[in-house]
Amino acid sequence: MAELDIALLANILQEAAATEILPRFRNLGAEDIRVKTEAIDLVTEADEAAERRIMARLAEAMPDALFIGEEGVAADPSLLDKLADADLAVVIDPIDGTFNFASGLPLFGVMASVVAKGETVAGVIYDPMGNDWLIAERGSGAWFCGADGSQTEATLAPPMPLDQMVGIANASYIPVEHRRTMLTNLAEVRLFTTYRCAAHEYRAFSGGHFHFLMYHKLMPWDHLAGALICEEAGAHVRRLDGSVYKPGQVEGGLLIAPDESSWQELRRKIFTF
Structure with missing residues (x-):
């Protein structure tokens, strides 16, 4: 996609995880964890710091894009109304699985999608613990990508009774x-x-x-x-x-x-x- 190199997006998620997420894993104090809507819906200092870093880096690469982050929408719900009609938007989940992360469980990820004129055209899921990605661009298949440059095509389970x-x-x-x-x-x-x-x-x-x-x-x-x-x-x-x-x-x-x-x-x- 011309507007953004997918590898750059993947690397931005990796960078945010390395600098803002992993150093805080199992190192959060009580003051670093807050309840949003209910006891199982949490936000941490790591979520907010990672989103800020990702947004800052994306703003350099895509200055004309709309940026929608989970924590940004929590502060300004009207951002969601702009997504469907945006010429170009990047949607960020700085830590998916915040409850796990805050509980010290190593099952969380960082996700981003790119939306162009009402259609999702790219998606990236980064696993900080495994340091690898699952990536798709519309029309190009889906791939597991390792930090060593390896690529393996995603393969679904066969249909079962x-x-x-x-x-x-x-x-x-x-x-x-x-x-x-x-x-x-x-x-x-x-x-x-x-x-x-x-x-x-x-x-x-x-x-x-x-x-x-x-x-x-x-x-x-x-x-x-x-x-x-x-x-x-x-x-x-x-x-x-x-x-x-x-x-x-x-x-x-x-x-x-x-x-x-x-x-x-x-x-x-x-x-x-």
């Missing part, structure tokens, strides 16, 4: 009556879980370890990069009503499966709400 499927189902924001139905239906699959970190859930799916991902709340910093990566890897990616997931949409749920047939079966038999 429903009773052998393993996947992610995040019920956190589903109304309780629908949650009961979904959790009962999930007894039909082999295993479901949540990492409380979309970055690693998308990585696991794109590495062939899961057969489905389901999310209800669709904040763009959590899902734009991962949804594009899964699509470029060959997955069937749709909102629960069957429509294409687009930047700016924060409701309607998201279901991802290796193929359309698996998607339809999961939607019909499991995610019926």
